[in-house]
Amino acid sequence: RVENLKKYYKGGTIKALDNISINVDEGEVVVIIGPSGSGKSTLLRSLNLLEIPTEGNIFVDDVLITDPKTDINKHRQKMGMVFQHFNLFPNMNILKNLTIAPTRLLGKSKDEATEYAMELLEKVGLADRAAAYPSQLSGGQKQRIAIVRALCMNPKIMLFDEPTSALDPEMVGEVLDVMKELASQGMSMVVVTHEMGFAREVADKVVFMDAGQLIEQGTPEQIFEHPQSERLKTFLDKVI
Ligand code: ATP
Ligand code: MG
Numbered sequence: 001r002v003e004n005l006k007k008y009y010k011g012g013t014i015k016a017l018d019n020i021s022i023n024v025d026e027g028e029v030v031v032i033i034g035p036s037g038s039g040k041s042t043l044l045r046s047l048n049l050l051e052i053p054t055e056g057n058i059f060v061d062d063v064l065i066t067d068p069k070t071d072i073n074k075h076r077q078k079m080g081m082v083f084q085h086f087n088l089f090p091n092m093n094i095l096k097n098l099t100i101a102p103t104r105l106l107g108k109s110k111d112e113a114t115e116y117a118m119e120l121l122e123k124v125g126l127a128d129r130a131a132a133y134p135s136q137l138s139g140g141q142k143q144r145i146a147i148v149r150a151l152c153m154n155p156k157i158m159l160f161d162e163p164t165s166a167l168d169p170e171m172v173g174e175v176l177d178v179m180k181e182l183a184s185q186g187m188s189m190v191v192v193t194h195e196m197g198f199a200r201e202v203a204d205k206v207v208f209m210d211a212g213q214l215i216e217q218g219t220p221e222q223i224f225e226h227p228q229s230e231r232l233k234t235f236l237d238k239v240i
Contacts, residue, residue, distance in 0.1 A: 005056035007042050007212075016042040017053070018212035024157065027186045031199040033223075034209035035235060040192040043209070044161050047190065048072075048079045061156070077105060080150025080158040084166045086142040088134040094121075094145055095130040098152050106153065113152070120148045124178050140171030144178050157188040164195060196240055200224055208232050 001024075007017040016039045024030050032040045045051040047058060049065065049072050058066045065075045088097050098117035102108040108116075121127040124144045134142055143163055150158060160179065164172040176198050183189055183202050193199065199206055199220060206223040208216045210231045216223060224240075227233045 001057075001059040002043075002047070003057040003059075005043070005046060005058065006054045007039075007046060007051055008054045015212045017046065017056075020056075020209075020212075020214050022207060022214065022217070024188055024190055025204075026188055028204045029183045029189045029191065029202050030205045030207060031203040032190065032192045032207045032209060033194070033196070033199060033235070033239075034215075037211075038209040039212040040209055041161050042212075044081075044159050044190060044192055047159055048076050048081060050081075077153055078156040080147075080153060080155035082143070082146050082150055082158065082160045082163050084162045086134070086139075086146040088142060088145060088149070090134050093131050093133050094126070094137075097134070097145065098149050101149070102152050117148070117152055120151055123181075124148055138171060139167045140174045143167065143171075143175045147175075147178055147182070151182075157190070158182065160189065160191040160193070162192055162194065164193065194239065196224070208235065210235070 002020060002022045005017050005020040008015055020043060022030065032043065034040055042051055046053050053066055056066070057064055060075055060078065063070060063075065065072060092100065095114065095117060099110065099113035102113040103110055118127060118130065121130060126141060126144060129137060129141065137145065164175050167175065172195070176195060179191070180202055203220050205217060206220050207214060208223060215229050216227065216232050223232070224236065227236055
């Protein structure tokens, strides 16, 4: 739950987030859309405190994570994050990429972490690439691995920042399919994307941002078929 979140840069001359409040219920998929520079990434990065908000509250499971006294590392572990660029460790093979955090941070044994990683790799059709290095995989494969790596930490919520924007068009589908599967299994997700088809099909709620403000939010039907504000109408005319 995000309450009145503000993030200012340069002494307040840039209002990247200007009083944002949103709710993500358990099992819900929230898709954030909006033009470049509207604050989508800043909002997503604020959710796990990669950005420190200027003002406002963020609660995860009723714990106020913006309270300086809260152990943020503990809460970060519950939030899986997938970026536009995959950020896999280039010097480790896929299996090592997947097991390093669960063994070091969750205290899992190597066998336990490996078994779980292989199970998830199986699900995304990449079990046969466990020994490969990131440079030997396609962009779509790397992004599916990045999703699996986040899932290996058993997150309560998954955050995606334009996970398909850097991919060749023919690889977008395979990544979106993994995300759809995750959503259908009841994972709570916040997804920044320009894939309006995904938003229509998978989102429970769509949030439209412009210039740091939350302009409209609603069901895909409300946002795409019955936009209220001129700003959303103009945006949709451009992207659809
Ligand atoms: P895009 O679709 O291009 O990824 P976005 O909606 O994710 O855009 P943000 O990256 O959140 O937008 O940026 C929101 C605003 O905050 C922009 O005006 C950006 O220039 C500004 N901004 C973001 N990070 C910083 C920073 N570290 N210092 C100063 N300004 C910043
Ligand atoms: Mg962004």
